[in-house]
Amino acid sequence: xxxxDTAFHTRTDAAAASQHYISRRDFLGQGIGLLxxxxxxxxxxxxxxxxxGGGGNRDRVLVVIQLSGGNDGLNTVVxxxxxxxxxxxxxxxxxxxxxxxxxxxxxxHPKLQPLQRLYDRGELSIVQGIGYPNPDRSHFRSIxxxxxxxxxxxxxxxxxxxxxxxxxxxxxLSKSCSxxxxxxxxxxxxxxxxxxxxVGIALNDAERFYRMTQVHTRSTAKSAPVASGGSQLDFLxxxxxxxxxxxxxxxxxxxxxxxxxxxxxxxFGNSLxxxxxxxxxxxxxRVYYTSLGGFDTHANQPVQHGRLLNTLASGIEAFxxxxxxxxxxxxxxxxxxxxxxxRLAENGSSGTDHGKAAPLFVFGSAVRPxxxxxxxxxxxxxxxxxxxxxDFRRVxxxxxNDWLGVDATAVLANRYARLPLLG
Amino acid sequence: MPSTDWTWTHARHLLNRAGFGGxxxxxxxxxxxxxxxxxxxxxxxxxRRLPQxxxxxxxxxxxxxxxxxxxxxxxxxxxxxxxxxxxEWIISMIxxxxxxxxxxxxxxxxxxxxxxxxxxxxxxxxxxxxxxxLFDAMAVGSYSKLLHAIVRDxxxxxxxxxxxxxxxxxxxxxxxxxxELFSLGPGNYxxxxxxxxxxxxxxxxxxxxxFRLAARRHDSGEKTILGQTGKFDADGFVEIILQQPAxxxxxxxxxxxxxxxxxxxxxxxxxxxxxxxxxxxxxxLAVRDILRHPKFYSEAVRGNQIKSPLxxxxxxxxxxxxQVNTPKIYQRMLTLMGQAPYQPPNVKGWPSGRAWIxxxxxxxRYTFAEMIxxxxxxxxVDPRRRGRxxxxxxxxxxxxxxxxxxxxxxxELTNQLLTVPPTDGEHRLLTKNLQQDLAQLAAxxxxxxxxGNLMRLPQYxxx
Numbered sequence: 001x002x003x004x005d006t007a008f009h010t011r012t013d014a015a016a017a018s019q020h021y022i023s024r025r026d027f028l029g030q031g032i033g034l035l036x037x038x039x040x041x042x043x044x045x046x047x048x049x050x051x052x053g054g055g056g057n058r059d060r061v062l063v064v065i066q067l068s069g070g071n072d073g074l075n076t077v078v079x080x081x082x083x084x085x086x087x088x089x090x091x092x093x094x095x096x097x098x099x100x101x102x103x104x105x106x107x108x109h110p111k112l113q114p115l116q117r118l119y120d121r122g123e124l125s126i127v128q129g130i131g132y133p134n135p136d137r138s139h140f141r142s143i144x145x146x147x148x149x150x151x152x153x154x155x156x157x158x159x160x161x162x163x164x165x166x167x168x169x170x171x172x173l174s175k176s177c178s179x180x181x182x183x184x185x186x187x188x189x190x191x192x193x194x195x196x197x198x199v200g201i202a203l204n205d206a207e208r209f210y211r212m213t214q215v216h217t218r219s220t221a222k223s224a225p226v227a228s229g230g231s232q233l234d235f236l237x238x239x240x241x242x243x244x245x246x247x248x249x250x251x252x253x254x255x256x257x258x259x260x261x262x263x264x265x266x267x268f269g270n271s272l273x274x275x276x277x278x279x280x281x282x283x284x285x286r287v288y289y290t291s292l293g294g295f296d297t298h299a300n301q302p303v304q305h306g307r308l309l310n311t312l313a314s315g316i317e318a319f320x321x322x323x324x325x326x327x328x329x330x331x332x333x334x335x336x337x338x339x340x341x342x343r344l345a346e347n348g349s350s351g352t353d354h355g356k357a358a359p360l361f362v363f364g365s366a367v368r369p370x371x372x373x374x375x376x377x378x379x380x381x382x383x384x385x386x387x388x389x390x391d392f393r394r395v396x397x398x399x400x401n402d403w404l405g406v407d408a409t410a411v412l413a414n415r416y417a418r419l420p421l422l423g
Numbered sequence: 424m425p426s427t428d429w430t431w432t433h434a435r436h437l438l439n440r441a442g443f444g445g446x447x448x449x450x451x452x453x454x455x456x457x458x459x460x461x462x463x464x465x466x467x468x469x470x471r472r473l474p475q476x477x478x479x480x481x482x483x484x485x486x487x488x489x490x491x492x493x494x495x496x497x498x499x500x501x502x503x504x505x506x507x508x509x510x511e512w513i514i515s516m517i518x519x520x521x522x523x524x525x526x527x528x529x530x531x532x533x534x535x536x537x538x539x540x541x542x543x544x545x546x547x548x549x550x551x552x553x554x555x556x557l558f559d560a561m562a563v564g565s566y567s568k569l570l571h572a573i574v575r576d577x578x579x580x581x582x583x584x585x586x587x588x589x590x591x592x593x594x595x596x597x598x599x600x601x602x603e604l605f606s607l608g609p610g611n612y613x614x615x616x617x618x619x620x621x622x623x624x625x626x627x628x629x630x631x632x633x634f635r636l637a638a639r640r641h642d643s644g645e646k647t648i649l650g651q652t653g654k655f656d657a658d659g660f661v662e663i664i665l666q667q668p669a670x671x672x673x674x675x676x677x678x679x680x681x682x683x684x685x686x687x688x689x690x691x692x693x694x695x696x697x698x699x700x701x702x703x704x705x706x707x708l709a710v711r712d713i714l715r716h717p718k719f720y721s722e723a724v725r726g727n728q729i730k731s732p733l734x735x736x737x738x739x740x741x742x743x744x745x746q747v748n749t750p751k752i753y754q755r756m757l758t759l760m761g762q763a764p765y766q767p768p769n770v771k772g773w774p775s776g777r778a779w780i781x782x783x784x785x786x787x788r789y790t791f792a793e794m795i796x797x798x799x800x801x802x803x804v805d806p807r808r809r810g811r812x813x814x815x816x817x818x819x820x821x822x823x824x825x826x827x828x829x830x831x832x833x834x835e836l837t838n839q840l841l842t843v844p845p846t847d848g849e850h851r852l853l854t855k856n857l858q859q860d861l862a863q864l865a866a867x868x869x870x871x872x873x874x875g876n877l878m879r880l881p882q883y884x885x886x
Contacts, residue, residue, distance in 0.1 A: 140543040144769060154769045179782045188759060189783050191768065202783040212786050212793075232727055233843060235777060236785070236881035243782035299491065349491050 063334040069296030071338035073358030081105045084378035088345040111310040114317035128373035131357035131388025142339040147191040161195025185271040185290040206254040213247035253281025261322040264314045272319040280326035299349040333364040357388035368423040439886040442525030443738035468527040474511045504548035510750030517740045530562035536772035540582040550578035566704035574657040577629035586628040590642040593621040611669040619646040623660040671700040684728030726842040732760035745817040759787040796875020819870035829857040843882040
């Protein structure tokens with residue numbers, strides 16, 4: 001256990017930034033001396049973009065958790081006082097006595113006990129009836145809409161990619177920023193990170209990612225200068241060096257901040273542990289992204305859904321405990337989402353089919369605890385689905401503006417009314 | 424370009440771009456034909472067909488008769504068949520016998536990217552294979568015939584929701600993309616043209632047996648599309664599109680970008696587009712004109728294209744004549760590098776150039792180099808898979824023949840495999856590493872390492 005003490009993390013941003021520079025310069029000096037000698041500074045070392053630029057809130061971190069497959073919102077936040085719910089789901093409804101009650105009308109799935117504890121601590125907010133106009137029941141199209149933040153037509157950039165582009169300039173013009181500003185803990189980068197500024201690292205394992213970036217040094221890094229020009233070759237050399245340095249930073253951060261908290265032993269728990277270690281290790285990352293799959297519960301939903309919700313909730317609880325122990329919780333905001341909710345009526349195989357609106361969770365010590373929005377009506381349905389009430393881009397706008405301190409209108413190309421998510 | 428300017432290096436460039444690169448003997452054969460002869464030879468593919476899946480002759484099961492469990496099994500089978508189909512397609516690109524077959528494969532993939540369709544939405548294998556055969560058959564055929572074919576292509580009709588485009592309840596998805604992405608480009612039509620075009624497309628759908636025209640769902644009334652009024656159907660709509668001057672220019676720009684990796688200069692675009700239109704959209708002529716164009720051989724073009732994942736993976740595997748125990752090894756690499764066939768990011772297909780590269784994808788490209796050098800995916804040590812790991816093998820001997828001196832081997836490898844030469848420092852390092860490896864390993868293994876080292880140079884990402 002070599003976690004740094006919390007004093008490290010409460011230093012001013014400027015001090016944190018210069019510390020960061022020093023460690024990278026040290027690495028440069030030892031590892032790639034030729035570079036320094038050649039006087040060319042790798043793209044992201046030369047940048048001041050350690051935080052989201054333009055007056056953003058430099059020390060804040062957003063963690064996005066994607067629940068892939070379409071989470072059944074009605075069995076997640078349960079309207080246990082509504083007869084329509086029990087009528088539509090004779091097999092799947094959660095019995096009133098099992099619901100973890102939050103209000104006289106709403107409660108959580110029994111497997112969400114860890115989230116109930118978070119709620120009781122005032123660290124959980126629930127936003128109800130999230131969706132978008134003219135919903136699409138295809139996983140593919142719907143997740144694309146969530147990734148891009150564009151519901152009518154398509155976009156080649158993701159909402160987080162545009163956030164990075166907007167705040168960091170454009171690496172292709174060699175005015176870049178750190179590629180570690182956004183990290184996806186997965187095999188590939190989340191499409192939400194797609195943009196022009198080449199921000200974003202995808203990894204599952206810091207040591208393995210480090211090893212992979214080092215292999216090319218056998219051929220090139222120490223023997224060729226990293227030029228700052230605009231040629232394709234310069235662009236590739238810069239990207240290679242960025243990967244190498246980012247991997248070094250990530251590995252060092254994780255090594256310096258090994259977690260001692262028990263996480264549930266599954267891939268999702270491991271992902272959250274890695275994120276907690278990266279946060280505590282002092283990386284410049286502002287957005288972490290990870291996902292939990294399997295929510296497409298067309299059949300035999302009760303067991304599978306319960307297991308997934310337990311994985312989700314116990315993972316999040318361990319994560320917040322970890323962040324509290326490392327003194328990081330106040331600078332981290334977590335948001336869950338799923339591409340759509342599920343139909344009100346259960347189907348013939350103890351499952352539910354693709355639907356529309358669903359609730360999402362926001363957690364962290366900075367949230368304004370409680371429930372935002374009314375539970376969607378179960379009598380006024382849109383072709384069998386509860387209708388959406390809050391556009392998901394209002395959540396995006398809120399976290400971009402009020403949490404990360406960046407102008408959301410520029411990123412979302414539209415003005416969305418913000419939600420009272422933060423305390 | 425004057426025939427006296429034609430060099431071996433130009434022939435290598437031609438093969439890099441028209442195909443997936445090639446071995447020394449292939450480059451030399453092309454070089455000996457001269458520029459015009461070389462380009463003409465590339466446009467004469469063998470009559471090879473795509474591998475035919477064994478399930479093609481099967482009855483298409485009617486899903487309505489299946490129980491839930493059977494449906495689930497069926498879905499699983501469909502997914503497996505799609506993946507197998509894609510794997511075999513990749514292998515067929517790697518095993519292209521001639522450079523002309525490579526160009527045909529490159530054009531088949533061009534049409535896939537242009538008329539992008541995804542197995543994430545089209546969930547059965549038959550429409551995917553039918554579309555692939557269409558692109559393969561018409562790879563360098565008539566673009567106008569292809570555009571007529573695409574509005575009756577089941578996979579496209581499913582992918583862009585035209586199966587739900589009914590009289591009185593139009594779905595505009597296909598109408599919009601038909602003009603915006605497939606033929607004219609933004610700015611050359613209005614929202615009203617989309618609405619009216621969608622009416623022309625109503626009723627053109629797909630069923631289990633393929634294309635199905637539902638007359639009851641077709642809106643046979645009068646429409647006004649791009650200034651013309653009449654009782655147009657899908658073919659009428661396509662004809663109007665083909666009459667627009669913007670169409671040839673849009674397609675030539677896209678083809679030029681595909682082969683040259685840059686935007687065409689206005690004069691080049693104008694001349695090529697005029698020829699394309701005059702030929703009634705003969706793709707063979709357009710490709711010939713591009714590959715013979717002096718600007719295609721300019722400094723700004725040569726060595727300046729970032730290889731797509733497909734160019735990298737297929738090109739490497741083909742040039743090295745690598746053998747794999749399963750094509751999944753390539754599918755996994757392409758997925759991680761961002762170009763899984765039949766899984767484009769959206770209907771626009773794949774963005775190219777620098778969009779192929781980010782830190783993570785570049786690291787994946789190194790992983791691929793590791794795999795080539797060491798025979799397996801590094802870190803692929805799942806104990807359950809031990810003993811039956813996915814692997815790749817190649818014989819380095821044909822690349823270097825009887826050369827023994829490390830300097831000569833490196834010079835030969837860089838000459839064949841790189842368009843942009845390594846720096847002196849990189850060259851020295853490659854040589855030094857090979858010397859060390861030759862002292863410790865058998866010669867083939869050492870040369871294999873040298874190939875892997877060379878593939879980790881940033882230059883290897885360019886062609």
